[in-house]
Amino acid sequence: MSVEILLGIDLGSTTTKAIALDRTGRVLGRGITNTRSNYEVASQIVREEALVQSRFELLRHALASDPELSGIEPKFIGALVRNFRQQQHLEQVEFLESELHRCADAPRYAPNRKTVKEMLRLICQEMKSRVPDHFSELAVRKSDFFRDLAAADYMQCAERFSDAKHASFDVLCGLFDAAILEVENAAGNGAFERHASPALEQTLAAAPADIRTREARLRPAVESVRSLDFRVLGMVGTGYGRQRLPFPKEQIRSEILCHGLGAHAMFAGTRTVLDIGGQDTKAIQVDHTGIVTSFQMNDRCAAGCGRYLGYIADEMNLGLHELGKLAQESTCSIKINSTCTVFAGAELRDRLSLGQKRSDILAGLHRAIMLRAMSLLARSGGISDEFTFTGGVARNPAAVSALQGLVEQNYGVRKLNISPESIYTGALGAALFAQRSAEGGNAA
């Protein structure tokens, strides 16, 4: 069986996103990964990920429409997805381990190779033993990206196992940096085909009775989405790295257009869009059809972009997810003096070592980034009506409340739209452009 889909890919500087739509424009699956130096691999990975999610989504439809199975699908698919992710993660840790050992074969490690390799073995053993915890039902992950999860685990273990004489922390860090690049730049195709069966067995083995009794009907349902073929009717790429996407020119749209259209599709009443991405910040005015009428953009300086918060998160060894939550615990926001991102990072370290609270400093940093967004909004024409906030930063609750406060101060009360999927706005716009051209192509 085959399913017809439309794809939009948004290659951002920090994350790459993909959206798969069916012919009617309904979202089937989304994919996201951290962007790496090989754009082709990044876009392949998100595409693959969007298709994996599409299969889960189609499975959900299939189960929901089967009278004997409907009702158990949230529980069953939830467990299946967790087990699937666990398998996928484990495979990557194993790959990382082999790359680490390969890197340790470099001549410079010869004098202490035995110790270094023994340490790598211990670290990876510990990392593997932690995998089930990361993907348990109640687990709160710092990040959804393998790189972040693996780095956090690795650094913790490395600090514990390292010894200054034979394999210092520094040496172990260097090995990780080299190995993770190799792991990230290998595209893991066919994940669903590989991991669906073991994940299914794992799920059934641990499943409650109401699921196990329906095993005979669940197995063929999973098998049928596993063997499904996707036929891509159209694909459009956008984002910061769009010029480097392996697409023909006519399948590329500017990110301004895609964000305008994507925001319009999510909230039809939108007239102003603020997009804070990793690499740039855009303030866009759109008309009632989602077409852009004016915009302003900052892509010269990282202060005011999402990268600012990303840099701070790295600096604090936190995942981007945790940053906003921590800032919200603040009782007294601190004014940050530095403008430059790197200096703000140093200021953060200084303030921490002086004993100021992490949450208060973070609240100040969130306000700082929003102050810069406000000036961009003002230059693009201000906020006259309904207002949509998109991009990765819109997922950050502290950033949103800082923005809300500033908008109200400057423009009065305005309706602020944020979709939980707002990070996919550009990809959605791109997929809709793909749908338009596919329709146009069929008509012709």
Next chain:
Amino acid sequence: MKAGESILAAGVDVGSSAVKFALAQVAEDGAASLLALHNERIRRRELRKVIRDGYEVFLEQAGVRQNDIAYTASTGEGELVDFRRGHFYGMTTHARGAVFLMPSTGAVIDIGALHARAMRVDERSRVMAYRMTSQCASGSGQFLENVARYLGIMLEDVGPLSCEAKNPESVSSICAVLAETDVINMVSRGISRSDILKGIHLSMAGRYTKLLRSIDACGDVAITGGLAADIGLCRALEEKIDEEKLTMRVRAHPDSIYAGAIGAALWGAHRHRILARRPEVVA
């Protein structure tokens, strides 16, 4: 302490990326020799602990005990060195350390993780003029470190790789953080790591040359700070100075990165002598 006896003095230079330690033996007349040097990279660990642990390793390596040291001085961001007796401002310690390592020094360019500063000094290492980079980390050492991490290169390989460059790629973006993304872009365009690093080195060198010109530096210019160990940057700086036909010679000493710590140790010894001569001040 008897007159004429030499003393031990330690210097701790807390930077934003590494902590440097130096131990000097200083004779009554000020003649000094270095006994031990140690560099501890911070790597986002808790700074207070890095300083403490690094100091212990350093003492062990030097084979001395804390009690043997007459004066321990901090410099840089030294507030967290709780075992220090005194603190010296970074500019004076770098000037002192540079002149100690390379007596012909007429100017110092201290290139650290966040800031760079150029100083014109006299033969007694007094600072006659100075200029620092502004409130933006463009072209800083931190930026170079991040780039190296992105490229999967150990920091000590950055210099040698840069020296192999054939067609340096010019770095367009000014912002240190966004330039990281530029680097990813370059990699995806197939530009070699050598050419990327050299391009970055040249753009950094351009900024430092401007700093040096603004203080009318001439003669021997000593590079100090963490980036003095980067042969690629030193080479790029030489090329820029050549290109602009300036009358300067760039010089780095193998121990240049310790200049701040060395300077702190030497100033510490100096202060100790003065205090010892005036016991009422100590009491």
